Amino acid sequence: MSDPFTTQTPPNHPTSNYVLSSGQPSSTVYNDDSPTMLCVQPLTNGAKLAGKLAAVDLKLLQLEKRIQALEDENGMLRCELSTLPLTIQGDIERRVLRAEISMISNLQTLEGNLRTKRKRGDDDEEGEGDSDEETMVLKQEITSMELSNGATHDNSLLELIRSAFQLLMGCPNLLAKSLPFWPEAPDDWPMTADNKHRLTRFQFDQPATHQDNAASLERVLEFLQAHGAKYNPSAAPALRVISPKDLRD
DSSP, X not given: OOOSEEEEOOXXXXXXXXXXXXXXXXXXXXXXXXXXXXXXXXXXXXXXXXXXXXXXXXXXXXXXXXXXXXXXXXHHHHHHHHHSSOOHXXXXXXXXXXXXXXXXXXXXXXXXXXXXXXXXXXXXXXXXXXXXXXXXXXXXXXXXXXXXXXXXXXXXXXXXXXXXXXXXXXXXXXXXXXXXXXXXXXXXXXXOTTSSSBOOOOOTTSOTXXXXXXXXXXXHHHHHHHHHHHHOGGGHHHHHHSOHHHHHO
């Protein structure tokens, strides 16, 4: 193999283009201390191949980084999906808390109304009669709210609600891994074992107020009101005193 660098005697001009041994033109470089010029010969096939391999290695490295990024992203998505379907039990606990907050707010409002009436006073007998009647109504409302709020903590009722969701959805339990997803094809809706009724489904990636979820929750509510006491007799007392609003919440 020849030396990649060859020297040639420069022409009279300070710079010029010279022809390499391969016959290809090349720019010339002069050394100030020598009347010779340095000519670079073309890259050999081995050098070209080495350059291509380096480019391939770089591309592979970029692809490996991209694959790793996609795997990390996939792991994050799997983690999000595993927590996406909220368990019904957790939802019930949040609803009970909201019901308690609502009841406390209502009680405070009623208490304020009672205090206002007492401060205002009324010497008129008819007025006193009206005030007593209003007070009685307010006390009854407070009692009803307290009973309804107490029913939201009833273990038999909570168990009935869980059983109703399992029955209507046709799932063995309410763990996230067992909750069925919303059917992709409405025409191929899952049915009960006797093929007479459609199973209830929820879109767990949507809020409870979503149209589909609200309709499904209403179906569960109707089942509890119509068949709850028969399905679980121990929950009957709580069903009698709980308000439709608290039961729905």
